Amino acid sequence: xxxxxxxxxxxxxxxxxxxxxxxxxxxxxxxxxxxxxxxxxxxxxxxxxxxxxxxxxxxxxxxxxxxxxxxxxxxxxxxxxxxxxxxxxxxxxxxxxxxxxxxxxxxxxxxxxxxxxxxxxxxxxxxxxxxxxxxxxxxxxxxxxxxxxxx
Amino acid sequence: xxxxxxxxxxxxxxxxxxxxxxxxxxxxxxxxxxxxxxxxxxxxxxxxxxxxxxxxxxxxxxxxxxxxxxxxxxxxxxxxxxxxxxxxxxxxxxxxxxxxxxxxxxxxxxxxxxxxxxxxxxxxxxxxxxxxxxxxxxxxxxxxxxxxxxxxxxxxxxxxxxxxxxxxxxxxxxxxxxxxxxxxxxxxxxxxxxxxxxxxxxxxxxxxxxxxxxxxxxxxxxxxxxxxxxxxxxxxxxxxxxxxxxxxxxxxxxxxxxxxxxxxxxxxxxxxxxxxxxxxxxxxxxxxxxxxxxxxxxxxxxxxxxxxxxxxxxxxxxxxxxxxxxxxxxxxxxxxxxxxxxxxxxxxxxxxxxxxxxxxxxxxxxxxxxxxxxxxxxxxxxxxxxxxxxxxxxxxxxxxxxxxxxxxxxxxxxxxxxxxxxxxxxxxxxxxxxxxxxxxxxxxxxxxxxxxxxxxxxxxxxxxxxxxxxxxxxxxxxxxxxxxxxxxxxxxxxxxxxxxx
Numbered sequence: 166x167x168x169x170x171x172x173x174x175x176x177x178x179x180x181x182x183x184x185x186x187x188x189x190x191x192x193x194x195x196x197x198x199x200x201x202x203x204x205x206x207x208x209x210x211x212x213x214x215x216x217x218x219x220x221x222x223x224x225x226x227x228x229x230x231x232x233x234x235x236x237x238x239x240x241x242x243x244x245x246x247x248x249x250x251x252x253x254x255x256x257x258x259x260x261x262x263x264x265x266x267x268x269x270x271x272x273x274x275x276x277x278x279x280x281x282x283x284x285x286x287x288x289x290x291x292x293x294x295x296x297x298x299x300x301x302x303x304x305x306x307x308x309x310x311x312x313x314x315x316x
Numbered sequence: 317x318x319x320x321x322x323x324x325x326x327x328x329x330x331x332x333x334x335x336x337x338x339x340x341x342x343x344x345x346x347x348x349x350x351x352x353x354x355x356x357x358x359x360x361x362x363x364x365x366x367x368x369x370x371x372x373x374x375x376x377x378x379x380x381x382x383x384x385x386x387x388x389x390x391x392x393x394x395x396x397x398x399x400x401x402x403x404x405x406x407x408x409x410x411x412x413x414x415x416x417x418x419x420x421x422x423x424x425x426x427x428x429x430x431x432x433x434x435x436x437x438x439x440x441x442x443x444x445x446x447x448x449x450x451x452x453x454x455x456x457x458x459x460x461x462x463x464x465x466x467x468x469x470x471x472x473x474x475x476x477x478x479x480x481x482x483x484x485x486x487x488x489x490x491x492x493x494x495x496x497x498x499x500x501x502x503x504x505x506x507x508x509x510x511x512x513x514x515x516x517x518x519x520x521x522x523x524x525x526x527x528x529x530x531x532x533x534x535x536x537x538x539x540x541x542x543x544x545x546x547x548x549x550x551x552x553x554x555x556x557x558x559x560x561x562x563x564x565x566x567x568x569x570x571x572x573x574x575x576x577x578x579x580x581x582x583x584x585x586x587x588x589x590x591x592x593x594x595x596x597x598x599x600x601x602x603x604x605x606x607x608x609x610x611x612x613x614x615x616x617x618x619x620x621x622x623x624x625x626x627x628x629x630x631x632x633x634x635x636x637x638x639x640x641x642x643x644x645x646x647x648x649x650x651x652x653x654x655x656x657x658x659x660x661x662x663x664x665x666x667x668x669x670x671x672x673x674x675x676x677x678x679x680x681x682x683x684x685x686x687x688x689x690x691x692x693x694x695x696x697x698x699x700x701x702x703x704x705x706x707x708x709x710x711x712x713x714x715x716x717x718x719x720x721x722x723x724x725x726x727x728x729x730x731x732x733x734x735x736x737x738x739x740x741x742x743x744x745x746x747x748x749x750x751x752x753x754x755x756x757x758x759x760x761x762x763x764x765x766x767x768x769x770x771x772x773x774x775x776x777x778x779x780x781x782x783x784x785x786x787x788x789x790x791x792x793x794x795x796x797x798x799x800x801x802x803x804x805x806x807x808x809x810x811x812x813x814x815x816x817x
Contacts, residue, residue, distance in 0.1 A: 173744045177486050184493045184508070191500075191507055197774030201500035201507055204762045205493055212489035218482050234743055240539045247538045248736070251531065251711060255728055258715070271708050278538070279704020289705060297712060305366065307720045 169234075170223025174216045181212035243278060250274050262312030263302065267294045322444065325671025329679055334377050337370070338676045341378035342683045345385020349405075350393055350695045351706070356386045357752075358529040358710075360646040362717040364522055364653065372654035372669050377676040379650050380630070383643055384436060384677065387586075387623045388684045391428040392695050395421060395615070404586040404622040407594045411607060411614030418610045423556040427564045427612055428619045429688045435572035435620035436681040439627025442576045443634075444674055447663070450635040454660035457636075459767035460778050464785035464792070466761045469582040469638050470754060471792040476583035477747050481799040487751040494519060494751075495758020502766050514726040521649055521756050523718045523731035528748040529642070530714035531731060532738020534707050554689055556612070564616035567597050571620030578621075579628020582640035584749070586625040590618035627677070634658050634670060637760075642749040645756045 184205055194200025235241040250270065257266040271290035275281040281289070301307045328334060348359045359382055367375030390405035395412035408428065415424040457465070474484035497508045498518030509515040556564070571593040578589040597617040598607045607614050632638045637659030639645040651658050656666050663670045688695075718731040738748055772778040780786045 169744045173483075173740075173746065177490065180490065181493075187508055191505060195774060196769055196776060199502070199766045199769055201496075201503050201505040204758075204765070205496045205507065208489045208492040208496075212486055212493065215482050215486040215489065219480075219486060222482070235539070243538050244535055244739075247535055247707070250708075251534075251732065251735070254711070254715065255725075255732060258719075258728075259725060267712060270712070274708045275704050278707075279702060281702075281704060293709065293712075301716055301720075305720075307365075307716065308723055 167223040167226040170219060170226065174220035174223055178213060178216035178220065181209045181216055185209035185213060246278055247274075250278070258312075259310045260312055262314055263309040264294055264298050265312065265314055267297050321448075321667065321671050322675065324667060325673075325675030328373050328668050328672030329377065329675035334374055334672070334676060335679065337374045337378040338381050338680050339683055341381020342385040342388075342680050342687060345382040345387075346389035346684065346687050346695065347698065348382070349386035349389020349391075350698055351701075355529055355533060356383050356643045357525060357646055358533055358714070359386075360643060360650070361522060361525040361530060362710075362713045364646070364650055365717045365720045367650060368653070372651070372656045372666070373672045375650060375654060376647070376656075376669065376673050379647055380673055380677065381680050381683075383647070384623065384626050384680060385684055385687075387436075387626055388429065388432045388688050389695065390622075391432070391615075391619050392425060392688070392692065393699065395424045395428065396696060397699060404590055404625070405619075406587065407590040407618040408615055410594070411609070411611045414608065414610035415612065415615065420560075420610065420612075422554040423560050423612065424615050425692060426554045426556050426689065427560065427616050429685055431564065431568040431571065431616045431620040432623040432688075433681050433685045434568050435575060435623040436627065436684070437678065438569075438572040439576050439579075439624040440674060440677040440681070442624075443627050443631050443677075447631055447635050447670075447674075450631065451660045451663050454636050457660065457784065458782075459764040459771065460782050460785040461788070463761060463764040463768055464779060464788035465636060465638055466757050466764065468788040468792045469632075469640065470750065470757065470761075471795050472582045473584075473640075473750055473753060475795045475799065476581075476585070476588065477750065479745055479747050483746050484750040485796075487746060487748075488754040491751040491754025492758045492761065494524075495755045496762065501759055501763045502770075512726070514722075514724055518759070519730055520721070520727065521645075521752070522721050523727040524734045524755060525642075525646060525649075525752055526714045526718045527731040527734025527736075528738035528741070528752060530710065531735025532742060532748070534711060535735065535739040536742050537703060538707065554692070560612045563612050567593070567613045567617035568620040570596065571617040572624040575621035575624030576628045579625030579640075580631055581628075582632065582638065584641065585628065586622050586641070589621040589625045593617035593621035630673075634662055634673070635660065637662075639753065639756070642752045645753050649756060 188202045188206035188209055191202035191205070192200035193202045193206060235244070250273070254266055254270050257269065268290055271293045272286050275289055276283065276286040279286075302309060329338070344359065344363070345356075348356065360379055363379065363382070367378065370378075387404065390400060391408045391412065394400045394405040394408035395416050398409050398413040400406045400409055412424045412428065415421065470488050474481050474488060477484045495518070497515055499506055499516065506516050571589075574593055574596070575589040578585045578592065594607075594614055594617060597613045598604050601607065601611070601613060603611075629640050629644050632640050633644050633648060637648070637657065639648045648658060656662070656669055714731070715728060718727045719725070721727055741748055768778055769776070775781075778785075779789055
């Protein structure tokens with residue numbers, strides 16, 4: 166059994182199912198005047214059918230296809246750390262504003278994920294934060310959220 | 317193709333501002349081509365918001381420069397580090413890196429740049445010649461033909477993709493469904509918006525693309541700690557010998573022709589054309605045993621092919637409005653943001669955009685050869701930047717690009733969600749291109765399908781009654797059926813093409 170194939174086909178199957186059921190909320194119409202539910206229902210039906218094909222194919226596959234999601238434990242740690250840093254950026258951005266978020270992000274990411282020293286990370290953070298501020302806020306005049314620091 | 321049209325194009329492309337944008341595009345293109353792990357699609361997605369304030373001509377000139385510039389830059393990394401900077405530079409690694417190890421890195425880089433220049437220029441010439449008649453032909457297209465053409469493009473993409481046909485086809489369906497979120501093109505009824513106001517106009521392809529190609533790639537690259545042994549070269553070494561130059565001439569011409577015509581077909585033809593060119597050169601060579609050990613023909617042909625294929629991709633986008641790849645889909649998005657619809661009417665309605673872009677490509681090719689040869693040492697230095705410093709920068713650009721499209725945090729949420737989806741898709745061996753293309757083309761396919769049925773009183777057979785749509789539907793059906801009945805054979809053929817040599 167190909168576990169990855171089974172998992173992905175089930176996700177597709179459920180997604181197809183949700184949209185198939187959801188398409189009944191809109192009129193299907195007729196052939197000479199298709200309604201808003203027409204394409205979603207047809208596409209969802211095909212998606213369900215193809216997902217079942219992938220599922221049956223994955224169930225029939227041998228053990229050699231059964232790969233691990235991460236080759237090493239350290240890889241998983243790095244990916245989770247990176248994903249967490251991206252999420253932190255998203256949460257801090259509207260809260261403390263563009264420049265302070267950048268400063269923290271550019272300081273902590275090279276330090277924790279990149280394995281750089283404090284001095285290098287600090288310098289990198291300072292230069293990139295100032296450059297990003299000048300580019301996006303001054304030159305391109307993009308309206309950024311003003312955080313608690315009002316920067 | 318009157319000369320006045322070309323002159324109009326040059327009058328647009330030679331405006332100081334447009335030369336500057338062309339230079340910026342080529343520069344960024346070379347940069348992302350050189351740096352492994354940043355693709356053209358992610359870069360285009362990142363820079364789309366920067367172009368909002370520009371004229372349509374300037375923005376497309378810059379974005380197109382990024383695309384063909386990346387083709388040039390990709391070869392540098394392949395030759396000096398044995399890592400393809402771009403997917404279509406994989407083949408260049410085979411003989412390019414071997415040449416570098418044999419002390420001929422300079423010659424390999426020079427031939428690759430010259431090959432790219434010749435192919436790029438020939439490709440633009442073919443584009444100049446073939447685009448107007450193709451546009452005229454496409455004027456005969458009605459909604460049934462457009463429906464059949466988009467369907468054909470999507471099926472072809474699934475068929476030629478490196479992974480499983482059924483997985484790619486499932487993603488096409490998912491993309492079509494996601495494309496239905498928001499207003500229905502005929503009735504205006506809002507669908508699947510979950511009551512979220514930001515989804516009334518659809519989920520928007522910019523954050524989806526940035527997530528799939530930007531965030532997804534970042535997470536994948538974090539995992540892959542690649543050791544980079546860079547072979548050093550100097551500008552004075554960049555002169556190929558007379559024998560090398562002679563041996564490269566025909567492979568460059570053959571690669572250019574093959575690349576351009578294969579590039580017209582929707583799908584990952586940039587990569588496929590390089591394999592076809594490599595295999596052809598090996599077959600035609602009197603010393604095939606040299607291939608894989610540093611044959612200059614193995615660098616010249618494929619490099620020419622991938623650059624010409626890029627021009628081939630442009631012809632279908634500009635004349636038919638059909639993007640053959642994910643990056644071309646992004647360019648289509650850029651056109652649409654500026655209110656310009658690529659397709660048969662582009663030449664008539666926006667001659668300055670059409671001819672301006674084509675003329676800028678001639679200029680861009682000259683800029684690229686100057687950027688790539690004398691500045692080689694700078695690009696090599698860039699390769700030494702650790703990914704730990706690069707990825708926060710890439711993320712910030714993607715984040716701001718996504719946010720600034722509508723100044724909405726919802727865009728960022730969508731981007732992050734699709735970033736995780738993109739990462740998992742890569743892990744589970746699903747290609748992102750079919751999903752993206754279907755998402756972008758979804759509203760068009762729905763509109764043309766509904767319009768066909770409304771115009772022809774619900775006659776479903778209209779798609780097979782009209783010759784052009786019948787032909788395209790027949791080919792699409794044939795491709796689908798062939799994967800059902802000959803799936804193992806297709807897999808073997810694809811593997812033999814991709815794994816050969």
